[in-house]
Amino acid sequence: MSTKRNTFRHRTLPYLLIAPQLAVTLVFFMWPAAQAVIQSFEQEDAFGLSTTWVGFQNYQTLFADPEYLNALKVTVVFTLGVTAVSLGLALLLALAVDRMVKSATVYTTLLVWPYAVAPAVSGVMWWFMFNPTIGIFPYLLHMVGYDWNHGLHGTDAMILVILAASWNQISYNFLFFVAGLQSIPASLREAAAIDGAGPAKRFWTITLPLLSPTTFFLLVVNFVYAMFNTFATIHATTQGGPAGSTNILVYKVFNDGFIGLNLGSSSAQSVVLLFIVIALTVVQFAWVERRVQY
Amino acid sequence: MVENRRFLNLLAHLVLILGVAFVAFPVYIALIASTHGQNDFLSGLIPLLPGHDTIRNYSAMMTQGLASSGAPPLWLMLGNSLIMALSISIGKIAISIISAFAIVYFRFPGRMIAFWLIFVTLMLPVEVRILPTYKVVAELGMLNTYAGLTVPLIASATATFLFRQVFLTIPEELMEAARIDGAGPMKFFWDILLPLSRTNIAALFVILFIYGWNQYLWPLLVTTGTDHYTIVLGIKRMADIADQQPEWNFIMATVVLAMVPPVLVVIFMQRLFVKGLIETEK
Structure with a gap:
């Protein structure tokens, strides 16, 4: 790992400097994570008095549980939905802004601020607009x-949470797409135009392929967002319902552990989530390496 | 732009206007709802034009809160959110910048282990360790305290990497010159490194302020009494009751107040915001 050629010489100072970060890391990250892993192999008795080592039993129960399998399925649908909606709209808006000369900054300002709105807040706003008795969208839908x-x-609940979660994420994707589009040399598109390629052809053969590193990166970021940062969206709106139809994994782990106090199952779920985060992080960092060569 | 096509330009404007409408519409509806009296929400359609109860709604929420759902006055929750956002962003920046300083400018046994420990926190979001972390905080007696709300969140791999990256681009000669002039490590840190990373600190601050303000799961776990509620959490408590007893005007006033501070930060510090967003993803 790189450092400076010359370094300061001091016996205790570097440890003092790094101590606060390490203390927080060890006490609030490492120790609880280790606890979660250990507890996922244990089972508490009904009174919470003693625990016994049960091996992989929690995991076996988990993957035989139809509710958990349903949560897995719901998470996949939700994640793909959020990613498709927020990436698609953001790309469309970024392509449009890329054509603008004078008004680009104005449009950008008007499009980036939803990033700052808390997912719980946007959830409540969409919940209100779709309120079955007085909301505007049910009113319009009723007319058709x-x-x-x-x-x-x-299905209605799923559409609602996908819209609310995507609304927050569009500005982020938009900014990265705009940056990606700006890094494509204009000379390439000009050359294609001279050779007679129209706007649609140029988009499919030049812009989209050259944008693929950005798209891939955003794909990973959006997966992480939809799977882990949308707890608030679900909790503030549907609470996983109706009948588990929006019960995504992070909501279920909270509900089973914190509300249902099922320690073993909740820990096993945590460990499964942990593996998903690790896989996504590895993919993300592998991508960073690749982008450097690109 | 390669060529000028009138139709495509018009289409692009249309797409952007629709896009702006899509992101602005929920906020418009919330804003309008917060200007109406309670009776306008009983039946029919939510109001689409401003009402007359703006001042009444906002002043009632700021000073009294919503007693029926046990929500304290908004100024209290706004204050809690501000404390949380500031402590988290300043805390993260402070402990990350000194650990990056240690990692880049010192060679000491255990340096690699420390680096990897910090890196691994990237893979441990609160969501995967809810119960055990809650237990640790409870055993340390930090439930319902500002320390409990903020300290467990201030470790930051992203910020540490960002500052490490910044320090690595600072020329070696600066440090050598400082050493020749007799400056010790801390003097070098205060007088050279900190001023040189000023814009990075500002950009990071914008991102972390939003992150801290918008926290939800953690305050939900750690606060049990209303005196430490943040505003984002307070909305949820009110909305729970609203299903039986619609007080949408008050809820939407809270929604508006909850988003104003972070949205203003993004709009007025857009350049720093974009810089921070792109830097923290490297």
């Missing part, structure tokens, strides 16, 4: 003959 009720219909 659709009876919207996210309290009863799983």
Whole structure:
């Protein structure tokens, strides 16, 4: 690992400097994570008095549990939905801004601020707009003959949380797409235009392939966002319902552990999530290496 | 732009206007709802034009809160959010910049281990260790305290890497010159490193302020009494009750107040915000 050629010589100072960070890391990150891993192999008796080592039993129960399998499925649908909606809209907006000469900064300012709105806050706003009795969208949908009720219909609830979660993430994706588009040399598109390629052809054969590193990076970031940072969206709106139709993994782990106090199962779920984060982080860092060569 | 096509330009404007409308619409609805009296939400359609109860709604929320759902006055929750956002952002920056300083400018046994320990925190979001972390905080007696709300969140691998990156680009000669002039490590840190990383600190501060302000899961676990509620958490408590007893005007007033500070930060510090966003993802 790189450092400076010359370094300061001091016996205790570097340890003092790094101590606060390490203390927080060890006490609030490492120790609890280790606890979660250990507890995932244990089972508490009904009174919480003694624990016994049960090996992989918690995991076996977990993957045989239809509710957990449902949560896995819901998470996949939700993650793909959020990623598709927020990446798609952001790319469209970034392509449009890329054409603007004078108004680009104004549009950018008007599009980036939702990043600052808390997911819980945007969840409540969308919840309000879709309120089955007084909300504006159910009112409009009713006119075309659709009876919207996210309290009863799983699909409605899923659409609602996907919209709310995507709304927050569009500005982030937009900024990275704009930066990606600006880094594509104009000469390439000009050359294609001279050779007679129209705007659509140029998009598919030049812009999109050259944007692929940005797209891939955003794909990973959006997966992480949808899987881990949307707890607030779910908790502030549907609470996993109706009938588990929006019960994503991070919500379930909270609900089973913190509300249901099922220590073994919750820990096993934590460990599964841990593996997902590790896999996504590895992919993300492998991508950073690749981008340097690109 | 390669060529000028009138139709495509018009289309681009149309797409952008629709996009702006899409992001602005929920906020417009919330803003309008916060200007109406309670009776406007009983049936029919939510109001789409401003009402007359703006001052009444906001002053009632700021000074009294929503007694029916046990929510304290908003100024209290706004204060808690501000304390939390500032402690988290300043705390993260402070402990990260000194650990990056230690890692880059010193060679000491255990340096690699320390670096990897910090790196691993990237893979341990609160969501994967909810219960055990809660237990640690409870055993340390930090439930319902500002320390409990902030300290467990201030370790930061991202910030440490960012400062490490910044320090690595600072020319070696500066340190050599400082040493020849007789400056010790801390003097070098205060007089040279800190001023040189000023804009990075500012950019990071913008991102971390938003991060701290918008925390949800952690305050949900750590606060049990209303006196440490943050505003983002308070909204949820009110909305829970609202399903039976719609007080949407008050809830939406809270929603508006909860988003104003971070949104203003982004709008007025847009350049720093974009810089921070792109730097922290490297």
